[in-house]
Every structure is written in C-alpha cells, then in structure tokens.
Amino acid sequence: MGLLLGNAQREAAKEGNASAKDALKNLGRVYLHNRDVCAQEAVYRLTNMHPKECSRKxxxxxxxxxxxxxxxxxxxxxxxxxxxxxxxxxxxxxxxxxxxxxxxxxxxxxxxxxxxxxxxxxxxxxxxxxxxxxxxxxxxxxxxxxxxxxxxxxxxxxxxxxxxxxxxxxxxxxxxxxxxxxxxxxxxxxxxxxxxxxxxxxxxxxxxxxxxxxxxxxxxxxxxxxxxxxDTIQNAADNDGVLEDAWCELCPEQELEHLECNQLGRDEEQVLDEQIENIPDLGVSREQVAHLEKRNNIMCRSDGLALLRSLNEPQMCIFYEIRNWCLQKVMGGGSQTHYVFSLQVVQGQVKAI
Structure with missing residues (x-):
C-alpha cells in the first residue's frame, strides 16, 4: 500500500497542474481500490479456490x-x-x-x-x-x-x-x-x-x-x-432487550446446581492452598515454579553426526567438555554444577559465552 500511494503521489507531482484537492482525490482513490491480503487469501485467489462455500445457494x-x-x-x-x-x-x-x-x-x-x-x-x-x-x-x-x-x-x-x-x-x-x-x-x-x-x-x-x-x-x-x-420474539427483544438471566428463569434447578458446583470448586482450591502453606517443602509461590516441557522430536544418528562435523574447534571443545561431565554424572561422580566460560572474537570485539 505504501508503494502504491507513493507512486500515486509521484504521478500527481509530475503533472504539476494538479491541485492539492485533485492530488488528495487520487491518493484516496488508490487507497480505496487496493488492499493488503494475507498469504492464505493470495493462495486461494491464485489457485481459483473458493474462499467460502455453502451447502445451499x-x-x-x-x-x-x-x-x-x-x-x-x-x-x-x-x-x-x-x-x-x-x-x-x-x-x-x-x-x-x-x-x-x-x-x-x-x-x-x-x-x-x-x-x-x-x-x-x-x-x-x-x-x-x-x-x-x-x-x-x-x-x-x-x-x-x-x-x-x-x-x-x-x-x-x-x-x-x-x-x-x-x-x-x-x-x-x-x-x-x-x-x-x-x-x-x-x-x-x-x-x-x-x-x-x-x-x-x-x-x-x-x-x-x-x-x-x-x-x-x-x-x-x-x-x-x-x-x-x-416476529413476536424479535420485537420483544428489540423493545425490552436481551435478558441476561433468561436461563435462570427457564431452568432454575440447573442454574442452582451450576452455582453450587462453582462454590464447591472454590472451597476445594482454598483448602488445597491452606494445606500447601503448612508444608514447607511444597509452600512455593507460583512465580518460582519452572515449567518443563518434554520434546518428543529426537535427532537421528546421521543428522547428529553431520551436525557434529560442522562444529569448529572451540565449539567441539565445549561439546566434549559437557559430554564428559554428563558421563561422570551418570556414573555417580562429577561436581553438582558445571560452568563453562568461553571467549569469542566477533568483528573485532571479545564476547563472553
């Protein structure tokens, strides 16, 4: 849209005789007759697919x-x-x-x-x-x-x-x-x-x-x-408005059961929170709890070997250093934490990794 409006403005400036009002009309005409489309709509139009389809005409x-x-x-x-x-x-x-x-x-x-x-x-x-x-x-x-x-x-x-x-x-x-x-x-x-x-x-x-x-x-x-x-219902809705508690009037028993279930759920949450506060090991705020997500995608051996071959010498050293620590940790040895510090020169500047 920016390119189209820019071209329209340059065309109006080239003519020289166009007034500000005519130039603004040209810009408005370009803006109203063109619009941006997303990638999905562009594919639908290029392949002559129907953006919408109904079972009946x-x-x-x-x-x-x-x-x-x-x-x-x-x-x-x-x-x-x-x-x-x-x-x-x-x-x-x-x-x-x-x-x-x-x-x-x-x-x-x-x-x-x-x-x-x-x-x-x-x-x-x-x-x-x-x-x-x-x-x-x-x-x-x-x-x-x-x-x-x-x-x-x-x-x-x-x-x-x-x-x-x-x-x-x-x-x-x-x-x-x-x-x-x-x-x-x-x-x-x-x-x-x-x-x-x-x-x-x-x-x-x-x-x-x-x-x-x-x-x-x-x-x-x-x-x-x-x-x-x-028609009678439509007229009543237009004149009186839509009743927000209409479901309560139609089915009061189900609405009462729904409110009791909500209250019971809030009571159970409150009791659970009180029990957690009494246990020091579980009394952790939600902000301190980390969320771990297990990724199911596992790299095959050939892809992993190809990725290792592409590493440079510093990256290879870091990889084997972490690998040896993991093997020692699995066998019951090694330190509790392991820190790796490396310096890398990027465009004349030293960066710590």
Missing part, C-alpha cells in the same frame, strides 16, 4: 414498489441509443422477477409462486448446454431445475404486520401469490392488498376457485415455520 427476492434494477452495460446502451431503440423499459437487465413473470404457460408453472420458482430453478448461462433446460417467454433465456443440489435458501425483506400493514400484505402477495402481472396482486375492486388477501379468490390449474388467503398461507408455510412467533 442463497437467493434474495426483492419486494415492494421500488425494486432495485441493474442497467445494461454502457456499451449496449450507447448502441441502442444510436439505433433509436432505447426506451425506459429496455435499458434494464432482466431480473428474477421478470423471469418469473415470463415463466412457461403450463400447469406446474401456473400454480407456482416466485419463492418456489427461485428456490427450485436457476438461470442457465449462455455457455451452459442442457437437454432439460426450460425456455422462458419473451426471449428471457432458459432456466434449469436444481437436481444436483438441494433447493436454494430464500431471503427477502420482512415487514411488520402492525406497523406497516399495507407493505406486509403487499410483500406476502408478491412472494407467495401466483401472478404474471403486478395488477393481479390488487385487481380492480380492491382498494388495498389486505382486502384482496382477505376476500379475494384465484383460479388454479385444477379449474376451481381458491381463496387468496389459503393459497398464500399454504405457500408461506413451506418456507416459514413459526414466523409469527419468531
């Missing part, structure tokens, strides 16, 4: 009136504008909602909501070829049923039924109601989405009329389990 379904759309590339927009074919509707890339509205006209897709469609089917890229691909209407490409993996996990915005009732009913109709045009979510004669949800009806592929509420609730139950209870 996650698909987000937008809801509401002002849905975010992605525009076509600037090159395509310029070509359409030059030919006079650019309109406000043709300047956007097709979204998942557009593909759902242009699903095939058969029984299985007619009774399918957008959540089921996005969960069980994926968009087929232009380079992929499959004999089981399904063509969408209006040349919006192809989709393929997810057979190698499980259905995708769906994500969408949740609105409060009490605080924003109109947005709540609009969102659940968009998610769990079958439609091909937005006007079908609030047909003429219904002023609000809630009225259509409560009193509307829709004809399915079986030719019978079904209430909108039954269709939406059935599709919603497949993807949301205990949604109302979870």
């Amino acid at each position: 996650v698909v987000f379904v937008p809801v509401g009136d002002n849905v975010v759309k992605m525009s076509l590339p600037l090159r395509v927009l310029k070509q359409k504008a030059a030919s006079g074919n650019l309109t406000t509707e043709d300047m956007w890339m097709p979204s998942g909602v557009d593909r759902y509205k242009n699903r095939p006209n058969d029984g299985s897709f007619n009774d399918m909501c957008i959540v089921t469609f996005a969960s069980e089917y994926r968009v087929l890229s232009k380079n992929e070829k499959s004999a089981n691909r399904i063509k969408l209407n209006n040349d919006l490409g192809f989709v393929l049923k997810r057979t190698r993996s499980q259905p995708a996990v769906m994500r969408y915005v949740h609105f409060s039924e009490t605080k924003n009732p109109e947005l709540f009913y609009q969102s659940i109709l968009q998610l769990f109601m079958l439609y091909r045009k937005d006007v079908q979510l609030k047909p003429p004669g219904f002023e609000t989405y809630q009225q259509f949800y409560s009193g509307g009806s829709v004809r399915l592929a079986d030719g019978l009329l079904h209430s909108v509420k039954s269709v939406v609730d059935l599709n919603r139950s497949k993807f949301e389990h205990d949604a109302d209870e979870l």
Whole structure:
C-alpha cells in the first residue's frame, strides 16, 4: 500500500497542474481500490479456490414498489441509443422477477409462486448446454431445475404486520401469490392488498376457485415455520432487550446446581492452598515454579553426526567438555554444577559465552 500511494503521489507531482484537492482525490482513490491480503487469501485467489462455500445457494427476492434494477452495460446502451431503440423499459437487465413473470404457460408453472420458482430453478448461462433446460417467454433465456443440489435458501425483506400493514400484505402477495402481472396482486375492486388477501379468490390449474388467503398461507408455510412467533420474539427483544438471566428463569434447578458446583470448586482450591502453606517443602509461590516441557522430536544418528562435523574447534571443545561431565554424572561422580566460560572474537570485539 505504501508503494502504491507513493507512486500515486509521484504521478500527481509530475503533472504539476494538479491541485492539492485533485492530488488528495487520487491518493484516496488508490487507497480505496487496493488492499493488503494475507498469504492464505493470495493462495486461494491464485489457485481459483473458493474462499467460502455453502451447502445451499442463497437467493434474495426483492419486494415492494421500488425494486432495485441493474442497467445494461454502457456499451449496449450507447448502441441502442444510436439505433433509436432505447426506451425506459429496455435499458434494464432482466431480473428474477421478470423471469418469473415470463415463466412457461403450463400447469406446474401456473400454480407456482416466485419463492418456489427461485428456490427450485436457476438461470442457465449462455455457455451452459442442457437437454432439460426450460425456455422462458419473451426471449428471457432458459432456466434449469436444481437436481444436483438441494433447493436454494430464500431471503427477502420482512415487514411488520402492525406497523406497516399495507407493505406486509403487499410483500406476502408478491412472494407467495401466483401472478404474471403486478395488477393481479390488487385487481380492480380492491382498494388495498389486505382486502384482496382477505376476500379475494384465484383460479388454479385444477379449474376451481381458491381463496387468496389459503393459497398464500399454504405457500408461506413451506418456507416459514413459526414466523409469527419468531416476529413476536424479535420485537420483544428489540423493545425490552436481551435478558441476561433468561436461563435462570427457564431452568432454575440447573442454574442452582451450576452455582453450587462453582462454590464447591472454590472451597476445594482454598483448602488445597491452606494445606500447601503448612508444608514447607511444597509452600512455593507460583512465580518460582519452572515449567518443563518434554520434546518428543529426537535427532537421528546421521543428522547428529553431520551436525557434529560442522562444529569448529572451540565449539567441539565445549561439546566434549559437557559430554564428559554428563558421563561422570551418570556414573555417580562429577561436581553438582558445571560452568563453562568461553571467549569469542566477533568483528573485532571479545564476547563472553
């Protein structure tokens, strides 16, 4: 990062005409568009490995009136504008909602909501070829049923039924109601989405009329389990905060047993400390106790001989001096402690070892 910022500063100084504000913008642009990566991430990126992987795909379904759309590339927009074919509707890339509205006209897709469609089917890229691909209407490409993996996990915005009732009913109709045009979510004669949800009806592929509420609730139950209870808990947590002693209220007997075990452990430690203080040989502070760690790695004979051959004359003398003391100590002789003092000249200076 320092090299990049330094290069950007030198480039700004070479131009000469750049003001301090422009130079600072260039430095900020370099800083925001570059970052350091660790060695592990660099290896992952160089080998085209996935930094993260999920067992299921996650698909987000937008809801509401002002849905975010992605525009076509600037090159395509310029070509359409030059030919006079650019309109406000043709300047956007097709979204998942557009593909759902242009699903095939058969029984299985007619009774399918957008959540089921996005969960069980994926968009087929232009380079992929499959004999089981399904063509969408209006040349919006192809989709393929997810057979190698499980259905995708769906994500969408949740609105409060009490605080924003109109947005709540609009969102659940968009998610769990079958439609091909937005006007079908609030047909003429219904002023609000809630009225259509409560009193509307829709004809399915079986030719019978079904209430909108039954269709939406059935599709919603497949993807949301205990949604109302979870919303109530979330609202209570947001309003009242998280109870730190909630476990004590749920399981008071286990919490009491846990506290008694902790108290018993503290009492045993106190008794052990008192016994140690009464024994002079064991009454040693923790700061004076050394920690010994046994190393299991043993050097083989060939490596040891090669290491000995690489020693110089002073190092060889010290090695054999310590070796003879160890042999005498094992045989029951030798002094209790053994000190070795050596002088070494390093770059004209004498150092004691």
